[in-house]
Amino acid sequence: xxxxxxxxxxxxxxxxxxxxxxxxxxxxxxxxxxxxxxxxxxxxxxxxxxxxxxxxxxxxxxxxxxxxxxxxxxxxxxxxxxxxxxxxxxxxxxxxxxxxxxxxxxxxxxxxxxxxxxxxxxxxxxxxxxxxxxxxxxxxxxxxxxxxxxxxxxxxxxxxxxxxxxxxxxxxxxxxxxxxxxxxxxxxxxxxxxxxxxxxxxxxxxxxxxxxxxxxxxxxxxxxxxxxxxxxxxxxxxxxxxxxxxx
Amino acid sequence: xxxxxxxxxxxxxxxxxxxxxxxxxxxxxxxxxxxxxxxxxxxxxxxxxxxxxxxxxxxxxxxxxxxxxxxxxxxxxxxxxxxxxxxxxxxxxxxxxxxxxxxxxxxxxxxxxxxxxxxxxxxxxxxxxxxxxxxxxxxxxxxxxxxxxxxxxxxxxxxxxxxxxxxxxxxxxxxxxxxxxxxxxxxxxxxxxxxxxxxxxxxxxxxxxxxxxxxxxxxxxxxxxxxxxxxxxxxxxxxxxxxxxxxxxxxxxxxxxxxxxxxxxxxxxxxxxxxxxxxxxxxxxxxxxxxxxxxxxxxxxxxxxxxxxxxxxxxxxxxxxxxxxxxxxxxxxxxxxxxxxxxxxxxxxxxxxxxxxxxxxxxxxxxxxxxxxxxxxxxxxxxxxxxxxxxxxxxxxxxxxxxxxx
Numbered sequence: 001x002x003x004x005x006x007x008x009x010x011x012x013x014x015x016x017x018x019x020x021x022x023x024x025x026x027x028x029x030x031x032x033x034x035x036x037x038x039x040x041x042x043x044x045x046x047x048x049x050x051x052x053x054x055x056x057x058x059x060x061x062x063x064x065x066x067x068x069x070x071x072x073x074x075x076x077x078x079x080x081x082x083x084x085x086x087x088x089x090x091x092x093x094x095x096x097x098x099x100x101x102x103x104x105x106x107x108x109x110x111x112x113x114x115x116x117x118x119x120x121x122x123x124x125x126x127x128x129x130x131x132x133x134x135x136x137x138x139x140x141x142x143x144x145x146x147x148x149x150x151x152x153x154x155x156x157x158x159x160x161x162x163x164x165x166x167x168x169x170x171x172x173x174x175x176x177x178x179x180x181x182x183x184x185x186x187x188x189x190x191x192x193x194x195x196x197x198x199x200x201x202x203x204x205x206x207x208x209x210x211x212x213x214x215x216x217x218x219x220x221x222x223x224x225x226x227x228x229x230x231x232x233x234x235x236x237x238x239x240x241x242x243x244x245x246x247x
Numbered sequence: 248x249x250x251x252x253x254x255x256x257x258x259x260x261x262x263x264x265x266x267x268x269x270x271x272x273x274x275x276x277x278x279x280x281x282x283x284x285x286x287x288x289x290x291x292x293x294x295x296x297x298x299x300x301x302x303x304x305x306x307x308x309x310x311x312x313x314x315x316x317x318x319x320x321x322x323x324x325x326x327x328x329x330x331x332x333x334x335x336x337x338x339x340x341x342x343x344x345x346x347x348x349x350x351x352x353x354x355x356x357x358x359x360x361x362x363x364x365x366x367x368x369x370x371x372x373x374x375x376x377x378x379x380x381x382x383x384x385x386x387x388x389x390x391x392x393x394x395x396x397x398x399x400x401x402x403x404x405x406x407x408x409x410x411x412x413x414x415x416x417x418x419x420x421x422x423x424x425x426x427x428x429x430x431x432x433x434x435x436x437x438x439x440x441x442x443x444x445x446x447x448x449x450x451x452x453x454x455x456x457x458x459x460x461x462x463x464x465x466x467x468x469x470x471x472x473x474x475x476x477x478x479x480x481x482x483x484x485x486x487x488x489x490x491x492x493x494x495x496x497x498x499x500x501x502x503x504x505x506x507x508x509x510x511x512x513x514x515x516x517x518x519x520x521x522x523x524x525x526x527x528x529x530x531x532x533x534x535x536x537x538x539x540x541x542x543x544x545x546x547x548x549x550x551x552x553x554x555x556x557x558x559x560x561x562x563x564x565x566x567x568x569x570x571x572x573x574x575x576x577x578x579x580x581x582x583x584x585x586x587x588x589x590x591x592x593x594x595x596x597x598x599x600x601x602x603x604x605x606x607x608x609x610x611x612x613x614x615x616x617x618x619x620x621x622x623x624x625x626x627x628x629x630x631x632x633x634x635x636x637x638x639x640x641x642x643x644x645x646x647x648x649x650x651x652x653x
Contacts, residue, residue, distance in 0.1 A: 079570045083570075085565075097559065097563045099563070102259070113252050
């Protein structure tokens, strides 16, 4: 039995809006084991974003337990949460969130800057390695404005890998990209997953889910579906099937 | 997170916004430069006043007879005959805080050389007068104690007198001139001193032994004043007290009687002038300080804009593990870097400005080390003070909200 990376039990999150209480998550339980590629799906208002914030240790649940890599996420201080984000989670955002006018390598180095255990030489080494993994070994010193959308997202993926996280958390990571580039990025994710990296991918696009090994569907704060995908599509193959672009 | 990394991040942010940073710095630069230049001007004028007064003899102590009323008519102080040679001897013997002492009698009259004449004052003194007034001889020599004793008819002339009665430029030393009707032999010429701070011509004098002036010109046996110099400027007030006591004993004054003489040091004069120039310095520095304050507000303003503009970046930094304290430090260091760099440039500009003021305006200046240290410290504090609030605001951002900020 593989190790459980994420363990969630009866998780609830409530927001108070004036006099009303909004139940964003209504008691959810699931766990993710090492090496899984999970997509979390749902329309807006399903509790997807709330789930993502809690998974990413940006927000704390109202009740229930959340464990990541054996660490209980209960009553941790802001600083302790920051340390967990720094050491255990790699974030990827829809809008890449790269620092403007800053080179790819410096963007990738960013999480390690906040880890005092990493020396500056090691930082540079690991950043180069991460950029090579995503196929940008030739563009270390390009700034975001000199890179295409797909390349920018690759930089962001390298940034999420650089701290050797236990899980990569992607939020609509292909939302700003065209189909071809989306498939390229998904192919990259599948490759990383094959190397043993656990990925949780939040999306509302059903075709993205076909590339993952498991899908959790949320609706109105509850899980309505949680199924293993026995027929995982290869993003690389899908990419080959796309009509050739005319350049 | 090591401080060095934070400094790097802050430095990068500054470099990315060169123009904006420079303009922000300008406030600090001008503030610091003006503080330094203003203080240099203030210190310089204070020093120049002090030098002027010192050249008049800053240790000088004047002893004059007191005013009195005789038969209902108030008399001029110098007309009083209360100050005598005995007083002079008593002071000379007993006042150990004094280095030099001279009796003084003075009169005025016409100095005549052939067909040229000039109205001037004659001062009857002893040889120590030169030391008290810090005077030098341009040529010739001072009269001796023996010449004082014998009431010799010798004089020394100031440059103004020489210019007027020896218009053709011949050497006055050795010549015989007349003061009133009495012939005198010129034995020396005083070095030029020019006008003093009060616009008096210090070269319009004739100096002769006091015995000569007493007996041959004025025919008096009392003194108009006694001049002395204290060992140092600091000892002047004590010397004044000492002389006062000696004279009270000498004049046999009872405890309830007022002094029938006046003892004054130059110290009073110096403090009057110093306080005037100090006041001016304070005003100048206050104005300069205000510009430094405005510079500080400029930093605060730009840091606010910076925090707002980089909200998303702050969110990202927090998401990848930046703690609130890291963000706070990053922005604080940025503010301090701006203000300290501005401070360094300001010091350089201030020193440059001071140099040009001295060189081209010929104003006396004096750069005080403390003005550099203080304005530099003020810069660092300004950075911390005005950078703190925006930085605090940045660190208190909620990462979720910051990440979604557009």
